[in-house]
Amino acid sequence: MKIVLAGGTGQVGNLLRRRFESRGDAVVVLSRHPTGKQLAWDGRTLGAWSGEIDGADVVVNLAGRSVNCRYTKDNLKQMMDSRVDSTRVIGEAIAKATKPPRAWLQMSTATIYAHRFDAPNDEATGLIGGSEPDVPRYWDYSCEIAKNWERAQNESKTPSTRKVQLRAAMVMSPDKCGIFDTLARIARIGLGGSVGGGAQYVSWIHEADFCGAVDFLVEHQDIEGAVNLAAPGPLPYRDFVKELRVAVGAPFGLPATKWMAAIGAFVMRTDTELVLKSRRVIPTRLREAGFQFQFDSWSLASRELAGRWL
Numbered sequence: 001m002k003i004v005l006a007g008g009t010g011q012v013g014n015l016l017r018r019r020f021e022s023r024g025d026a027v028v029v030l031s032r033h034p035t036g037k038q039l040a041w042d043g044r045t046l047g048a049w050s051g052e053i054d055g056a057d058v059v060v061n062l063a064g065r066s067v068n069c070r071y072t073k074d075n076l077k078q079m080m081d082s083r084v085d086s087t088r089v090i091g092e093a094i095a096k097a098t099k100p101p102r103a104w105l106q107m108s109t110a111t112i113y114a115h116r117f118d119a120p121n122d123e124a125t126g127l128i129g130g131s132e133p134d135v136p137r138y139w140d141y142s143c144e145i146a147k148n149w150e151r152a153q154n155e156s157k158t159p160s161t162r163k164v165q166l167r168a169a170m171v172m173s174p175d176k177c178g179i180f181d182t183l184a185r186i187a188r189i190g191l192g193g194s195v196g197g198g199a200q201y202v203s204w205i206h207e208a209d210f211c212g213a214v215d216f217l218v219e220h221q222d223i224e225g226a227v228n229l230a231a232p233g234p235l236p237y238r239d240f241v242k243e244l245r246v247a248v249g250a251p252f253g254l255p256a257t258k259w260m261a262a263i264g265a266f267v268m269r270t271d272t273e274l275v276l277k278s279r280r281v282i283p284t285r286l287r288e289a290g291f292q293f294q295f296d297s298w299s300l301a302s303r304e305l306a307g308r309w310l
Contacts, residue, residue: 003059009029030063110168193253193254231301
């Protein structure tokens with residue numbers, strides 16, 4: 001196949017590029033800062049890059065400013081604009097194509113769901129977040145970003161192209177500077193304990209299952225709309241970090257209160273929402289369609305990842 005990866009230079013983009021290229025697919029990577037054979041685009045306007053959309057089999061749009069930052073007013077605006085604008089212009093390129101791609105997989109996020117502890121969120125019965133009690137008000141904006149991100153794809157007029165929104169949990173791989181690498185390093189120095197009590201749920205997915213699910217969704221032409229890309233075993237943060245410590249050989253992990261987490265997040269130039277929001281997400285649509293997870297438990301996944309991270 002010919003696959004266009006928009007915003008394909010980050011951790012997830014590199015995972016998919018390696019997967020596709022390993023089986024012989026032709027992969028075109030669109031980047032705001034291209035190197036090598038990557039093509040330049042600004043994520044906002046049509047350009048020469050849009051010619052690659054015409055005749056491609058699949059487009060996967062991953063573009064968007066990293067959420068691993070301080071949630072300042074300016075950064076939140078960049079998160080919103082980079083996601084909505086890039087999705088809109090991909091839709092414009094597909095609409096103009098003489099031979100449009102058969103599938104458009106659009107990155108989204110499990111953060112779209114409500115901060116909750118009582119029940120898991122699936123695509124049919126999950127609670128979409130926003131205006132939740134007892135959480136910082138700016139968390140609402142994260143949900144608005146996710147909703148606008150998906151809305152931009154849904155409103156694009158591409159009748160010949162199937163649309164799928166990838167509501168992805170944290171994608172775990174041993175790659176440097178990825179989520180697992182960061183958490184494993186924190187655990188190794190003894191700081192991998194519970195945060196804010198540790199009752200908040202963590203949803204995650206192993207890189208092999210993330211890439212496998214993308215393949216599955218490309219091939220299953222009957223699936224469209226929102227799909228949760230998350231392992232079927234979300235677990236409370238306290239249990240998540242306990243298994244992580246075992247996997248990386250950390251004998252203990254100091255717990256942190258919310259105010260301690262806020263100080264740590266400030267030092268690391270990130271935000272506490274990433275660890276304090278309860279994301280309890282399950283992959284009902286994938287499982288009902290017959291997708292088989294290689295790593296359905298965090299105990300198994302964390303040990304496999306640690307074996308390659310070490």
